[in-house]
Amino acid sequence: MNSPVFIIVLCSIILASSSAFAPSNISSISRQGKTHSSIPTTTARMVFGGDGEPPKRITRENEPDEFFASKMDKMSDQEKLPLALAGLAFISLPFIAGLIALYSAK
DSSP: OOOHHHHHHHHHHHHHHHHTTSOOOHHHHHHTTOOSOSSOSSOOOOOTTTTSOOOOOOOTTTSOTTSSOOHHHHSOHHHHHHHHHHHHHHHHHHHHHHHHHHHHTO
16 A cells, blocks of 8 residues: 555646646647637726715714614513523534433443
8 A cells, every 4th residue: 555656646646636627828828829818908897886975974873773683683682592592402402412322322
């Protein structure tokens, strides 16, 4: 398994598979007779709302109280506690069941 031939073959396979994903170089494209580049020379500049006035800054005074609050945000901490405990139990119960199964198999 540690013979030099095996190591050389393994290295050549790794080299061949990694070079398969490398982009071709520019000199091989120019040798084929293509003189133009496929890379665009101009840059597209797309801006949202670039021709009007700048948007107003969001502050506490100009934003309503119920701006984007979800049902969970509107709940009090007392109402959120059962949901948090249920989520904790939902995550930890499979691990506890797995430990029970491992120790009962002995």
